[in-house]
Amino acid sequence: MPKHVPTVAIVGRPNVGKSTLFNRLVGKKVALVDDLPGVTRDRREGEAQLLGLDFTIIDTAGFEDENALTLPGRMRAQTEAAVASADVALFLFDSRVGILPLDEEIARWLRAGSTPVVLVANKAEGKAGNDGVLESLSLGFGDPVEMSAEHGEGVADLFEALLPLLEPEGYDDTPDEPAPYYDEETGPLKLAIVGRPNAGKSTLVNRILGEERMITGPEAGITRDSIAIDFMWQDRPIHLIDTAGMRKRAKVQDKLEKLSVADALHAIDFAEVVVLLLDATLGLEVQDLKIADRVLEEGRALVIALNKWDVAEGPSSLFNGVRAALDEGLAQARGVPLVAVSAATGKGVDQMIAAAFEVREMWSKRVGTGALNRWFERAVEANPPPAPGGKRIKLRYITQAKTRPPGFILFGTRVDQLPESYRRYLVNGIRKELGFGAVPVRLTLRAPKNPFDDK
Known part of the structure; x- marks a missing residue:
């Protein structure tokens, strides 16, 4: 049995360096980082390794004292849930700024809980943080771990502080048992949810998971980071990714929104199947087709989901209209799966996930060379290639070179003159x-x- 992997949550007020420390511990720039306070909203998990100590690290939103119904209040609820489920909380403060009233409030909240706390004085490089370190003794957590998340200073001290809390019976450096092997067809489905702002992506993720894992609300653009979550659906593993809304490029001026959109595009690159979520109350817009086209250009399998189906007017005509518009606007993938869903009620969610598994199976499919060429011969016989300038284009044979996405190589003479319409004819036949x-x-x-080309 693999040994238990403990969980550590990073908490603190906005802009003290929580996401920078998260990126440092996971070993790559995963969480968005900016000088603007409040960049992180949803809690993000990652696999951390600190000098051989393995644990799951959770990056949380900046802790703010706001009404529970406001966006900062809903962010705070996510932070509280993360700490309650963690084995240890890393309480981060900015040693250069010192202890502020909000730091004192966070300390009171943490002292009232049962989660062990390690106090961390961030940005403590040099002597600029000395006064803040002394001030922090009043918080009641003892001497802080002095470090610089940005420069990597103090990681050994952080290790020594975490070790007795995460490995109370002594440090076990025996290797874990290897994770179960998954092949490409049966492994976790890498599924990304994308779409325009306020289409209901985070609400849909919460419905799929059966818990309020993502922050939701009437405000557009709540999600900024792409958040990955592992779960099981009908005994099948899924690696689910919620992404930030993608507006028209001309409307994206804010630096932070540009980073969020870039993060969402990276999630598309990582995914196997992408669910493009549409707002049924708004119908299909040009931006939706642009997102879908980007998904297909990246070679990812695509499923279209019409959300807010429970409040849509004229659902039958709406569905048929979107179906026709998709087939016209996505000629390169006519017939892409279209599913009506309601993130609010759960209608259609199981059908959407089932469709995602089905398209991944097609995306991973390989056809034997014999069967492929028998089809090819029939296709060429039924519709021979043209003879531009009276010179015949001879197509000899075809082979499948790759999967995920499926790629084929067609061999023949004068194929550089094969019209695009004939190429589409073959692709549609495949x-x-x-x-x-x-x-x-x-x-x-x-x-x-x-052989005479170089002569």
């Missing part, structure tokens, strides 16, 4: 007759090398 559905298919044309 999708329809070989069972690849609406997943993106790549077709590369290749001619044999002429």
Whole structure:
């Protein structure tokens, strides 16, 4: 049995360096970092390793004293949930600024709880933080760990403070048992939820998980980071990613929003299947088609979900209208799965996830060379390639070079003159007759090398 992996939550007021420390402990820049306070909103988890000590680290939103119904209040509720579930809380403060009233309030809240606390004086490089370190003794957590999350100073001291709390029976440096092996077809489904702001992505994620894991509300653009969560659906593992809303590029002026959109695009690159969530009360817009086109360009399998179906007017005509518009606007993947869902009620959510597993299966499919070329011969016989300038284009054979997304290589002579319409004819045939559905298919044309080309 693999040993238990403890959990550590980072808490503190806004802009004390929590996300910087999170990135330092996971070993890569995962959480968005900016000088603007309040960048982090949802709690983000990552696998941390500190001098051989393994634990799950949770980055939380800046702790603020606001009404529970406001956005900062809902962010605070997420932080409180993270600390309650953690084995240890890292209470971070800015040693250069010193102890502020909000730091004192956080300390009172932590002292009232049962989670062990390690006080961390961040930005303590040099002597600029000395006064803040002395002030922090009044918080009641003893001497703080002095460190610089940005420069990596003090990590050994942090290790010594965490070790007795995470390994109370002594440090066990025996290797864990290897994680269970998953192959590409049966491993965790890497599923990203994308769409315009306020389409209901975080509400949908909460519905899927059965808990208020993501912050939601009427404000557009609440989610900033792409948040990844692992869970099981009908005994099948899923790596679910909630992303920030993507507006038209011309409207994205704010630096932080640009970082959020870049993070969402990175999530698309990482995913196997992408669910594009539409707002059924608004219908299909040009921005939706642009997002869908980006997903297909990156070679990811796509599922379209019409959200807010429980409040949509004329649902039947709306569904048919969106279906027709998708088939026209996404000619390269006509027939992409379209599912009506309601994040508020849960309607259609299971069908959406089932569709995601189905398209991943098509996305991962491989066809034997014999069956592939038998189809190819029939396709060429039914519709021979044109002869531009009276010179015949001879197509010899085809092979599947890769999967995820499926890629094929077509060999022949004068293939550089093959019209795009004929290439589409072959790709559509591959999708329809070989069972690849609406997943993106790549077709590369290749001619044999002429030995006299270099003469």
